[in-house]
Amino acid sequence: MVNRVVDIAEKFSLFSEHWSPKVVATLNDYDIKLVRIKGEFVWHSHDNTDELFLVTEGRLTIQLRDGDVTLRSGQLYVVPRGVEHCPIADGEVQAMLIEPTGVVNTGSAGGPLTATHDNSLMG
């Protein structure tokens, strides 16, 4: 078989840092990433792509300029391209992100939370 099964909980057991998405699979030119979230991120947008958030553990709020979206485990939300957003979580959240390969997590905002491409948990 060409690819391997990805067990989401098992992959999360392999890292503990926050705001550091790990690519666990690819779908054409998209990355499937897992990320641990805690605290507040930075306001940013992605001009050229939507971004999917699927929460698998915990409770995530995605702040938008016109209101907040709150996701629990088993809920997903797609942030439309160009829409400013800022994830925030009181407790720890485990989430899956899907977006095209090469998208920078902080968009054009930059700053210390900017993550590098990390596919160390692939395969």
Place this chain on the structure above:
Amino acid sequence: MVNRVVDIAEKFSLFSEHWSPKVVATLNDYDIKLVRIKGEFVWHSHDNTDELFLVTEGRLTIQLRDGDVTLRSGQLYVVPRGVEHCPIADGEVQAMLIEPTGVVNTGSAGGPLTATHDNSLMG
């Protein structure tokens, strides 16, 4: 806010038929679909795209020509483009599929299980 939160379990409560994927969100030109699976599908492939399966309930086997892949809840697998596959499940499975909009579920195999685009559960 522009999009709505998708609660996967709540969406599954709205339909009961098998092999009839429902689009619940879009991500750029990709569809996020939910499908109930039971029994055996048809061998097929998608020449131009990978296909992501994420199981949220039950136990799904994806038969491949060189071996089976079995997924439980919380596990995902990407069938590479061009790879023949045939999903099969003894019990009922609830799964999320992600693939580009317009991909036909039976690929080039056709037949009675071919589904039409159904976005009646969007929004």
